[in-house]
Amino acid sequence: MAIFAVQLTFKNNDRRLEVRPSHREYLASLRATGKLVTAGPFADDKGALLVYDVADETELREILAKDPYTPADVYDIAELREWRPLFPLAETSN
Template sequence: MLFAVLCKDKPDSLQLRMDTRSEHVAFLNDLNARGVLAFAGPFLDDAGKPNGSLVVFKLDTIEEAKTTAAADPYAKAGLFAEVDIKPWNWVFNNPQA
């Protein structure tokens, strides 16, 4: 099952995001190697700077998705003001379909 993790950064947190980015990328690379990561990327503000994240996990339960999202270095660093996790169905342009 797919779970979309929608994250909104705290205001004025770009430096925290940049300081934590290498750990976050390593975390996502590990998830990808284990077949857990479907895709991921940042949301951008009007100036083209990251201000949130969209991460989609391939997991069995929402509890696993919550645990995995909480283990993200960005989450551990306190980057996010809001995190919303929703089951998601990839209908169009799904390379697995």
């Protein structure tokens, strides 16, 4: 397994807000299966950070392609990098 951090920048904000409920449902399903470690928008709401636990970059790109945000064209990938956490990932109450 590999951990990937994906930083998004948002665009087409009106369209993004229309699609956001289905995007968040999709993220919840990924979280339930253990594919999504954590995710959330930046405080200025101009982008987001998502952390995935997947087999490889190919699987990650397949997951991103199925995200409702992708066909809606409401984000750009600012950065997509494999990440090696120094400390184990832990469950949070948030």
